[in-house]
Amino acid sequence: MIRYLIALGVAVVGLHASPASLAGESKRPPNIIVILADDLGYGDLGCFGNKKIKTPNLDRMARQGMRFTSFYVTEAVCSPSRASLLSGCYAVRVGLEGALNHTSRIGIHERETLLSSLCRRLGYATALFGKWHLGHLPEFNPLNRGFDEYFGIPYPNDCSNKFHPIVRTFPPLPLMEGRKVVAEEPDQAQFTQQFTKRAVDFIAKNKDRPFFLYLAHVMPHVPIHASAKFRGKSAGGLYGDTVEELDWSVGEILAAVQKHGLDENTLIIFTSDNGPFLSYGNHAGSAGPLRGGKLTAFEGGVRMPCIMHWKGRIPAGKDCHEIASTIDLLPTITRLIDGKLPANAIDGKDIRPLMFGAKGAKSPHDALFFYNGPELHAMRSGPWKLHFPHSYLEVAGEPGKDGKPSNFDKLKPEDLKKSGIQGIASRHGYRVEHCGLELYNLDNDIGESRNIAKDHPDVVRRLELLAESMREDLGDALTKRKGRGIREAGMVPVP
Numbered sequence: 001m002i003r004y005l006i007a008l009g010v011a012v013v014g015l016h017a018s019p020a021s022l023a024g025e026s027k028r029p030p031n032i033i034v035i036l037a038d039d040l041g042y043g044d045l046g047c048f049g050n051k052k053i054k055t056p057n058l059d060r061m062a063r064q065g066m067r068f069t070s071f072y073v074t075e076a077v078c079s080p081s082r083a084s085l086l087s088g089c090y091a092v093r094v095g096l097e098g099a100l101n102h103t104s105r106i107g108i109h110e111r112e113t114l115l116s117s118l119c120r121r122l123g124y125a126t127a128l129f130g131k132w133h134l135g136h137l138p139e140f141n142p143l144n145r146g147f148d149e150y151f152g153i154p155y156p157n158d159c160s161n162k163f164h165p166i167v168r169t170f171p172p173l174p175l176m177e178g179r180k181v182v183a184e185e186p187d188q189a190q191f192t193q194q195f196t197k198r199a200v201d202f203i204a205k206n207k208d209r210p211f212f213l214y215l216a217h218v219m220p221h222v223p224i225h226a227s228a229k230f231r232g233k234s235a236g237g238l239y240g241d242t243v244e245e246l247d248w249s250v251g252e253i254l255a256a257v258q259k260h261g262l263d264e265n266t267l268i269i270f271t272s273d274n275g276p277f278l279s280y281g282n283h284a285g286s287a288g289p290l291r292g293g294k295l296t297a298f299e300g301g302v303r304m305p306c307i308m309h310w311k312g313r314i315p316a317g318k319d320c321h322e323i324a325s326t327i328d329l330l331p332t333i334t335r336l337i338d339g340k341l342p343a344n345a346i347d348g349k350d351i352r353p354l355m356f357g358a359k360g361a362k363s364p365h366d367a368l369f370f371y372n373g374p375e376l377h378a379m380r381s382g383p384w385k386l387h388f389p390h391s392y393l394e395v396a397g398e399p400g401k402d403g404k405p406s407n408f409d410k411l412k413p414e415d416l417k418k419s420g421i422q423g424i425a426s427r428h429g430y431r432v433e434h435c436g437l438e439l440y441n442l443d444n445d446i447g448e449s450r451n452i453a454k455d456h457p458d459v460v461r462r463l464e465l466l467a468e469s470m471r472e473d474l475g476d477a478l479t480k481r482k483g484r485g486i487r488e489a490g491m492v493p494v495p
Contacts, residue, residue: 029210029337032337037219037246040246042289043285043287049288053235065316074325079134080371083134093485123210126148126211130215136155162185196249220242227245237282239284267313274294275303279400281400328349332349332352351363369470375390379466383443387436396425406430439460474486
């Protein structure tokens with residue numbers, strides 16, 4: 001039964017908002033569209049400074065909406081990042097560490113209230129088109145986690161003997177329609193087109209009821225692909241072709257929303273799950289002025305391009321420089337649609353004042369924390385970024401080329417047997433480096449190049465106290481701490 005309370009005249013957008021929120025009233029709850037790119041860099045879009053890759057639709061979305069310039073994911077790895085977006089929690093809280101694959105027996109637990117489940121309970125139509133990556137076994141299928149429709153792949157597109165540069169022990173990559181495999185080793189050049197068509201059709205089908213659309217693109221994660229219409233067209237090479245096709249997809253979504261008269265009642269959010277896979281060279285993106293990329297807690301790994309658009313609600317052409325995160329989407333959207341927050345603890349905050357341009361609005365976070373699995377690597381508070389002593393990955397030698405990582409020609413059979421960070425480094429063309437206790441002021445050193453910890457011992461002490469509270473809650477393997485607030489992931493025993 002449709003349970004949104006139109007008959008009662010409830011103006012859900014304004015129900016919990018302050019007058020300054022500028023949210024206004026609406027005849028029905030707003031539609032929610034989240035568009036997520038995979039491994040897109042902070043510097044890959046025209047509206048974030050790229051001069052080679054053309055992104056006119058995203059640039060227009062930014063002009064008509066708001067750029068978030070200090071928008072973060074919780075980890076620079078796909079599965080944890082996606083878990084945080086949908087659950088409103090640091091991934092370590094919900095027990096998910098590292099990128100899941102075809103051998104994983106875990107997934108997002110059924111106890112977790114995901115954004116999809118929350119929306120569906122309020123009568124929303126819900127759909128996921130693209131990459132799931134929160135458990136491939138039937139128990140974790142998106143249809144069991146709040147989605148009415150699912151068309152996509154359960155784990156990364158490089159989990160394929162056809163496309164992985166190193167490993168050759170994968171089963172055929174499955175393309176799923178709901179619970180069924182509808183193709184094996186599908187043509188990846190068609191992914192962006194296929195997922196976009198499904199999204200546009202979903203909008204048309206549900207134009208008369210509220211909907212939540214999660215368009216989780218596979219691109220530009222390696223192996224990168226573009227359809228014939230876009231291949232060879234970008235000055236940014238094949239990578240640019242791929243991003244320009246994603247931009248086309250955003251244009252199709254914007255057009256569909258406008259066509260059905262929904263643009264004044266639809267919140268559209270575009271961002272990425274983590275930074276660029278730098279070791280892959282010309283098949284990887286750019287972090288722009290930021291240091292590092294995917295797999296690191298440096299800004300290039302965790303700070304994402306983010307654009308939010310809602311005609312008449314989000315002020316046009318504005319930038320928000322306050323810190324915010326994907327974990328904030330669930331509580332913010334919950335308030336917008338008059339939902340009830342999960343009973344389990346979450347970590348996100350309501351960022352409606354930032355979204356709606358409220359005068360003097362500040363980030364609701366004292367700090368954001370960046371984990372790598374169970375290890376607390378870094379945190380940000382205001383302009384300050386503090387790194388704790390940890391190992392991290394740096395591209396070894398020259399970046400790779402045409403789908404191969406750096407040092408690919410030097411890879412040895414024994415490298416495939418290494419585990420942990422050394423194994424990741426060897427297989428993906430990185431070397432392991434070590435970071436000390438390092439403090440950066442991002443307002444004047446966005447590239448994290450000047451460690452000023454010794455100059456600001458008071459700041460370091462204040463941030464370390466905040467970090468201690470986080471360690472008590474979510475633990476930290478680097479300091480051998482076990483958190484009290486960690487919940488187990490879903491687990492399917494080996495038969």
